[in-house]
Amino acid sequence: MSASPDDAAPRDPLSGLVAAYTPRFAEFAFEPGFLAAVDQHVAAVRERLHASGPELELRPVDREALADYALGFTDVLAENGWCEPVGQDFAVCRLTAICWLVHRHQLLAA
Incomplete structure (x- = not known):
């Protein structure tokens, strides 16, 4: 039996962002402009x-x-067809900032 869309759990955007953007923190060490942004x-x-x-x-x-x-x-971003670039753009900086806030405030902790 398949679940209907009404039975689906709500999306948790924070866990997905943490998984996708935590690796970007490593770029802070060699790209101070990215860290500042x-x-x-x-x-x-x-x-x-x-x-x-x-x-x-x-x-x-x-x-x-x-x-x-x-x-x-x-x-x-999805409505506008945004695709993550190789470098950083406004969206990458904003998404990385959201990820940083999640880590800083331990928002995924149980």
């Missing part, structure tokens, strides 16, 4: 998730909010 993307994602105003101390990232953001971002 990802750092800027981390700040931008944090700002989007905490758009309530400027803060001096960093708040923890909410797993569900980050997952929703990641799902929306990857859906737009």
